[in-house]
Amino acid sequence: MPVEHLITLALLPIHDWNSALLEGASEGPITQSDSISACVFAIDPFRRIRDLLLELKQNNFHWVTNFPSAEAIDGEMRTTLDDLGFGLQKELEFVDEARALGFAVAAFATTTFSASLMLENGATALVTPDASMIDVASLPSGVPVIELEGHRSV
Template sequence: MKNRGQHGRWVKLGTWAIVGRAKHWERIDHDGTPSDGIIFAPALGVLQSGDPLVLATLPVVDWNAELVKALTELKRPVGPNCYAAVMMIDPFTLWEDLGDLLAERGFAGVVNFPPASLLEVKQVQTSTDEGNTIEIDRMKWFHDVGFGLVYAAPRMEEIRNVEQRLSGLLNAIFNVPVSSLRQPVSNKLELDLEPALNVDRQGLPPILSFNSAVCATPESVAS
């Protein structure tokens, strides 16, 4: 499956991977085939292999500071279709500086990972206005300065709401159910298009999920 990216470009949205260290982000999967996309999340590289992913959502890691540090240490521009994982509700990030760094390093876009709805423990909220306003406004800002967007969310209610609030701006959606936070951190966390979540979504951004998530179905995500 393909989806229109920033500035009208088409990008492939099949098999993706999240990587924590630059040396692991060559666009190659474990079986030697190319990944369609990479999400660069250097905060994960701070954790030990095997640690649960939930640790990355806690205050033990300064998410955006680790991203800025990694960007300044990059020796070469990134390959095509690389997205940076950004904590969009961080009040201390210098956003213009971060945007300049990402552009200089050749990133295609950004992902709000970890999503605010996980950080703020809003998994049980039922409001029709789901999605953190600060987070969504920051995503719009990144789009306005030239980046593609992948939106991460744990619940289908939030996904449906954000599709309206960011209508026409999203390249894809990253489903992050609470159950996926038990997944151990490794050099690469692989993502796939989840068939059960992409039924009847013609004209809507495709949904990516951890391919080893236990509960990545519409019923379990909404529960």
């Protein structure tokens, strides 16, 4: 299945993404040297993000990513998510909260605008489905941009 479909599928209410994340995190210890980012459904309407982040901290995670993300949705559905408070603003609050708790954040972004906002809120790296969607030259120098489609860093 193409990556762009998996990203959209992850947003559907057919499972509890964050519970699955915590269940997986409890299966074994994470060490300081592990380069693992916990992919958090930051717009989860049933969970307080601060509590989730504190549980991830207890499980020794050092990196988090707002994924799956409303950034993968566009058109009328995206407008509706934003209007209901489950869009970019909520994900920016996640980035801010994660940084305040000491996490490094690799923020998922699909546009130069959202990438810039994620960095302003404290993200230290960016994850995108397609690096050509972001004007990397307009970002601060040295910001890692990780592309999902080709699994490469820019």
